[in-house]
Amino acid sequence: MNRTMITATNTLAQLQKQMDIVSHNMANIDTTGYKRKEANFTDLLFQQYNNQKNQDFEAGRLTPAGIRQGVGAKLAQSQIVMKQGALKATERPLDMAFTKEGQYFRVLEQTEGGTAVRFTRDGAFYLTPVSENETMLVTGDGYPVLDENNNSIIINGQAKSYKVTNNGRFIAEAANGTVQEFNLSVVQVNKPQFLEQKGGNLLGLPDGIDGEEIFTELNGALRGQIGMAQGALEQSNVDMSKEMTDLINLQRAYQFQSRSVSMADQMMGLVNGIR
Incomplete structure (x- = not known):
């Protein structure tokens, strides 16, 4: 399994957790006094490769030095939003x-x-x-x-x-x-x-x-x-339009990560097929 597949599968599992939170918010839109929850993400551990041996070539560089390779994102916190609901x-x-x-x-x-x-x-x-x-x-x-x-x-x-x-x-x-x-x-x-x-x-x-x-x-x-x-x-403080927007964005992110797994699998199949 290559790094692309690892990164995508890690992120897919975390996106599923966020999707569960959004679905729970939508299901409780009519629940009296319900407070919506919001998910925050953070990067998993990453590796940095300092591939430039000559630091003179780094003069004036605006981006971080080296190459960073991550392994996906994780759900850092699921926090209750205390905003007042309508009476x-x-x-x-x-x-x-x-x-x-x-x-x-x-x-x-x-x-x-x-x-x-x-x-x-x-x-x-x-x-x-x-x-x-x-x-x-x-x-x-x-x-x-x-x-x-x-x-x-x-x-x-x-x-x-x-x-x-x-x-x-x-x-x-x-x-x-x-x-x-x-x-x-x-x-x-x-x-x-x-x-x-x-x-x-x-x-x-x-x-x-x-x-x-x-x-x-x-x-x-x-x-x-x-x-x-x-x-x-x-009433609950759930905004259906916002939850639907988040759900659409989540669906697209999920599709993107799934496509990454498929592409990684195809590349591994091509490599394995070389004689």
């Missing part, structure tokens, strides 16, 4: 949407190993009964929504109205005038490149990674930084 009014009191970038709700997901804290921008919440006189605020998949103390939000009695303030305070008013207030758990993500998609429109931290530097809990005086709207949902 869609629903007039539903349990629908909530962030109006600022990088802010996430914290929810408790049931996993095979127990429970784990996840992050989501999907504010389509519901109430599920816990006991005869108690209901709990949950996501569309039934995961409990957490308050600022990382406890589930349990509402006593039957509430007649719900209100969400701009700084993330959830207020439930009962028919008898009793008011219950909860501060929703909200974090500001500072380093989104460390977050992993956990499925079901949820994000989480990799195993063994401390979240202290990755996100900031917006509690106490920091709650004034929260931007939230009630009766609305945030």
